[in-house]
Amino acid sequence: MPILELQGVSKHFGAIHALNAVDLSLDHGEVLGLMGDNGAGKSTLVKVIAGNFPPSGGEVRLDGVAQHFHKPVEARQKGIEVVYQDLALCNNLTAAANVFLGREIKKGFGGLRWLDHAAMARRAGQLFTELKSETRPRDLVRQMSGGQRQAVAIARTRLSKANIVLMDEPTAAISVRQVAEVLDLIRRLRDAGLAIMLISHRMPDVFDVCDRVAVLRRGRKVADKKIKSSSPEEVTGLITGAIQHA
Amino acid sequence: MQRLMAAQAFWVAVALLAICVVMSYLQPASFATPENFYNITRNFSFIGIMALGMTAVIATGGIDLSVGSIMGLVAVVCGLTLEAGYPWWLAIIAGLAAGFVVGAINGVLVAYIELSPFVVTLGMLSVARSVAVVLSGNRMIYNFGPGGPAFKKFGSGEVPIWQFGEHTLSLSNPLIILFVLTVIFALMLKMSAWGRHILAIGGNEHAALLTGVPVRRVKVQAYVVSGMAAALAGILNVGWSGSAINALGTGYELLAISAAVIGGANLMGGEGSAFGAFVGAALIYTIRNALLMEGVDSNWQGTFVGLFLISAVYLGKIRGARRD
Numbered sequence: 001m002p003i004l005e006l007q008g009v010s011k012h013f014g015a016i017h018a019l020n021a022v023d024l025s026l027d028h029g030e031v032l033g034l035m036g037d038n039g040a041g042k043s044t045l046v047k048v049i050a051g052n053f054p055p056s057g058g059e060v061r062l063d064g065v066a067q068h069f070h071k072p073v074e075a076r077q078k079g080i081e082v083v084y085q086d087l088a089l090c091n092n093l094t095a096a097a098n099v100f101l102g103r104e105i106k107k108g109f110g111g112l113r114w115l116d117h118a119a120m121a122r123r124a125g126q127l128f129t130e131l132k133s134e135t136r137p138r139d140l141v142r143q144m145s146g147g148q149r150q151a152v153a154i155a156r157t158r159l160s161k162a163n164i165v166l167m168d169e170p171t172a173a174i175s176v177r178q179v180a181e182v183l184d185l186i187r188r189l190r191d192a193g194l195a196i197m198l199i200s201h202r203m204p205d206v207f208d209v210c211d212r213v214a215v216l217r218r219g220r221k222v223a224d225k226k227i228k229s230s231s232p233e234e235v236t237g238l239i240t241g242a243i244q245h246a
Numbered sequence: 247m248q249r250l251m252a253a254q255a256f257w258v259a260v261a262l263l264a265i266c267v268v269m270s271y272l273q274p275a276s277f278a279t280p281e282n283f284y285n286i287t288r289n290f291s292f293i294g295i296m297a298l299g300m301t302a303v304i305a306t307g308g309i310d311l312s313v314g315s316i317m318g319l320v321a322v323v324c325g326l327t328l329e330a331g332y333p334w335w336l337a338i339i340a341g342l343a344a345g346f347v348v349g350a351i352n353g354v355l356v357a358y359i360e361l362s363p364f365v366v367t368l369g370m371l372s373v374a375r376s377v378a379v380v381l382s383g384n385r386m387i388y389n390f391g392p393g394g395p396a397f398k399k400f401g402s403g404e405v406p407i408w409q410f411g412e413h414t415l416s417l418s419n420p421l422i423i424l425f426v427l428t429v430i431f432a433l434m435l436k437m438s439a440w441g442r443h444i445l446a447i448g449g450n451e452h453a454a455l456l457t458g459v460p461v462r463r464v465k466v467q468a469y470v471v472s473g474m475a476a477a478l479a480g481i482l483n484v485g486w487s488g489s490a491i492n493a494l495g496t497g498y499e500l501l502a503i504s505a506a507v508i509g510g511a512n513l514m515g516g517e518g519s520a521f522g523a524f525v526g527a528a529l530i531y532t533i534r535n536a537l538l539m540e541g542v543d544s545n546w547q548g549t550f551v552g553l554f555l556i557s558a559v560y561l562g563k564i565r566g567a568r569r570d
Contacts, residue, residue: 052456073458088456090449092516093442101446102458104439114437156457 001064002027003195004049004164008058011044018044020219021058026164031186031196033210033227035203037239040216042199043085046166049197050082051075073102079163083170085199087153089141095152096124096137103159127155132181146173154182165189168199183209203232215239215246222246254510254562255522262529269536277539280415284404286535287528288486291420292479294527296498297505298424298431299475301523302468304506305435307448307515308356308363310469312348313476313502315374317495320344320480322378324397325387325490334396341481342474348374349473353466371499378492388489401485420482424524427475432520444468448515476502504551505530508558529554 002025011019019041026032036042048055051069060067062078069075072082089098100120106113124137133151141149150170157165167186171179186196186209200206206213206227213230215223215238223230223238223246230246237243270278296313303310320341327337348370355366390397405422408415417425435441443464446454455461476495484490507513508529509522533554534547 071458072456076458082456084456088450088453090446090453090516092445092449097442097446098453101442101454104442106439113439114433115439115442 003063004197005061005064006045006049006058007061009045009048009055009060010057011041011048011053012056017219019048019055022216022219022221024214024221024224026195026197028163028195029190029193030212031190031198031210033206033213034197034199034216035201035206035213035235035239036216039218040239041219042216043168044219045216046082046084046168046197046199049075049164050080050166076160079161081157081160081162081165083150083153083157083165083167085168085172087149089149089152091142092140094138094140095128095135095144095148096120098141098152099124099127099137099155099159101156124155127158130158131155131185133178147175147178150174150178150182154185162194164195164197166197166199169201170198171200171202171205179205203235206235207232217241253519253522254508254558254565255519255525257561258508258510258522258525258529258558262525262532265529265532265536269532269539273539277536280408280413282535284416284418286531287421288418290527290531291418291424292483293498293501293505293530294424294524295420295427295479295482296472296476296502297509297523297527298427298520299472300502300506301509301511301518301520302431302444303363303472304503304511304513305444305448305515305518306465306468307451308465308468309367309503309513310352310472311364311367311499312352312370312374313472314495314498314500315371315378316345316348316473316476317480317483317498318492319348319374319378319381320477321484321490321494322382322387322492324481324484325390326381328390328393328397329387331391332393334393334400337393337397338400338481342477345473345475345477345480346470347473349470350466352473353469356469357462357465375492375496382490382492384492386489386491390488398485398488401482402488420486423478423482427478428520428524431523435518435520440464440467445516445518448512448517450516501527501530504555508555510562512562 004026006022006024009019009022022045034042047053049060051072051074054068105116105119107116108114121137128135128151131151131154133148135148135151141152154170170182183205186198189196198210210227212226213235214221215235217239225246234243234246238246276282300310300313323344324337324341327340352367352370355361356363400419403419404416406414406416443454443459446459447461447464451461480494483494505526506523509526511518511522530551533550537547537550538544
């Protein structure tokens with residue numbers, strides 16, 4: 001049974017049909033690449049799965065059970081972690097504070113609990129090391145490079161035992177070496193049995209690390225096939241509309 | 247050390263110290279006395295307490311223009327409670343409750359109905375002031391009944407800490423309360439999840455929402471804190487002055503905002519400190535005191551305070567640009 005299933009998922013914003021009857025499934029230990037041009041509906045799809053807003057039609061199922069998320073934290077509690085395209089970071093806080101935002105480590109006794117800064121800095125430092133990033137936990141995000149900020153956003157997804165990780169353009173603004181690290185991480189997560197959805201514009205990345213690729217165009221899914229049975233040319237054609245379906 | 251020197255509040259404290267040193271040299275007989283210290287510190291405590299609450303609201307990216315009117319409303323509520331013969335502690339509770347309710351209304355309108363903080367609190371500024379006038383029957387209340395003396399003691403009491411010759415250095419009750427609240431608020435900002443959430447909401451509200459921060463609830467709490475801080479300032483002020491007038495606090499919202507901003511609170515949200523609110527208020531009142539003592543026409547005070555406010559924000563901007 002696939003861990004994540006979307007059946008007939010649609011999303012309208014007034015007159016705009018961002019998604020139209022999309023069927024999708026994702027299995028344990030699988031990396032699905034989601035591609036499409038700007039405005040095709042990729043980020044909207046991620047936000048529906050992540051619980052930012054409910055679909056206008058259709059169903060999202062986890063392990064066969066229909067889900068109705070009202071806010072992102074509910075999706076997170078069901079094992080879905082997300083790296084958003086804009087990273088969702090607070091510039092005025094430290095890297096460690098951002099990683100633990102909403103799930104701060106506290107210590108104390110009785111009814112009195114306060115932040116355990118040392119524990120959060122330590123754990124964040126461990127996560128950054130695992131991601132082979134030089135990000136320092138106590139630095140302010142405001143002063144960080146794109147790659148360091150990306151590491152903070154990805155480190156967040158490692159906090160809980162996630163089953164599904166959605167990554168929206170995680171390699172867009174980082175260096176070549178760090179792209180390799182991110183793709184490596186995706187492979188490690190897949191080998192550990194997680195289900196990964198990778199939204200990306202970068203064809204080489206998708207063909208490097210994904211098992212399957214799905215293409216959205218104007219809110220509809222126009223292709224869903226194994227990477228091995230496709231090619232960059234075919235996918236490009238599907239994105240632009242030169243090829244209607246595959 | 248670098249973080250310390252990067253903090254606006256640090257430089258404001260340095261400026262404050264400089265003014266005190268200069269004034270002690272220029273006017274040793276009138277500025278550098280325990281009596282003057284007592285006066286300045288008591289006077290800035292009311293605004294300082296309000297600036298603490300204001301800092302919480304500004305940190306979330308909002309603003310509270312109603313705090314001056316809340317002072318007036320709370321003054322009337324306390325006055326009426328005492329006049330009706332109720333005990334001093336009931337008057338205090340009633341006053342704080344009035345601040346709580348007004349703050350909660352502000353907070354719900356901002357956080358749940360999603361109206362702009364400026365508009366909501368501007369409306370509340372009008373409403374609260376008008377309710378204060380109506381409740382008081384447009385008269386000054388000074389017959390505080392049996393609860394009066396104890397209530398006045400709360401606002402006008404003092405704790406002597408040092409005696410030398412015929413002078414006694416005392417800390418006024420409002421100052422002591424300001425100290426305690428400053429420490430508590432500083433701890434909340436640094437050591438509690440709530441404090442961190444306040445700063446996160448001001449830094450990137452959308453990110454806070456996505457990561458599970460209870461944004462709306464925290465915003466309401468920030469406005470409640472501001473309302474109750476204004477209420478406390480009103481309670482102490484009435485106790486000190488001995489009478490409750492519905493016009494109390496008129497224009498104080500601008501002083502509270504100035505104090506918070508001078509102390510480093512960023513009106514865009516995400517930055518602010520308890521110590522900053524404290525020194526911001528202290529600086530404003532010390533400047534006023536210094537100008538008076540030097541014989542500067544009191545009508546110029548506003549110019550100086552305004553200049554300091556703009557300079558503080560400008561210097562903060564330069565430092566911020568250098569940092570990025």
